[in-house]
Amino acid sequence: MTTMRRRAQRTTTVRLLTSATVALTTIAALGWYGGYRLNTTPSYPLGLWRIQPLTRGVRVGDRLFICPPDNNVFRLAKERSYLRLGLCPGGFGPLIKTVVATAGQRVGIDGFVTIDDIPLPHSFTVTRDGQGRPLTEFAGGVIPRGFLFLHSGFVGSYDSRYFGPIPQSGMLGLAQEVFTYVP
Template identity: 25%
Template sequence: MDQTRIEKLREALALTNERNAARERKLANLIYIASAIALLGVAGVAINKSGIFINITTSMPVGFYESQALPGTITPGMTVLLCPPSQEASPAIKQAIKDNWLIKSNNTPCKNHLVPFLKNIAAVPGQKISIKMSGIYVDGSKLSKTKIQPVAKNGEAIVHYPLGTYTVKPGQVWVWDNSSKWAYDSRYWGPIPVGNLIALASPVLTW
């Protein structure tokens, strides 16, 4: 067998091995996802000991994320895992619980059995937040895709935070996401206590 044919066989074998490895990685991911969903039922995240968790909610891209300890200073743009406000503190959350818009689980650190959200930090103490029907404005700059949706898919009026301009108070943050026009964030339920933040989150594999 000449050298050229040997090299082609080696290349074909390497390509086959690479494809097999990719299939094995995909299978492992699917097994983890299935296990996580089976473990959680309808819950949105499953965190293993290494800090890797899966997000199956629509609040951020579906996939695997890594949790990290919160830093001493929270800054805009950070992606965080957080507990939503309690229904006692937020009329919007009360409505969302009543209408089953939020995922629940018996295995959650959050009040009202709500599953934690992934959100981006929009504003921190001292910054100005304006809530308008056209969206969220931070220090005068609009955040993309934050228009308030006044009516839900079922035709019900959606409770949103009172329109106006606010200064973020110490011990609070405002959060947002622009995953879809139905994203559910501080434009509806307002600021949240810093104590509701659980961890920083960074994507590992999303789709």
């Protein structure tokens, strides 16, 4: 093979790889700005989700994308890999969780969650994570104005059972499944 022919093949290969990289980056950017996200955690089905604007007040039962606050609790959660990296303040990825209590409701936790004295299904707590590190239950109490108590029925979910209510101001919108599956 001649030197000129090899050079032409390399140039073609570089152009193809560059074009593919630009195309994938463009698709990812359009997806991000279009509100699409990939869920890679077992708390909810894996796959493609969309952030749907919320045009009404938050209600119990709403499944949300929400940015956790940038505080010591969530920094430790990120260190322990409970949270993914992302574009929320503090470098956290947004959470997908279901609202189970809003301002004024009373949450109790003693091995499982109660909302206004009614047991919440699939809300058992654990004292240690999968690596054997200690987990502390939220102490319970009345949810303050502007805060939400979030939950996932997945037993290993890191949710308000452990971190307590979080500010509603971090809400990005409703979490809508687009193309998902449960392994």
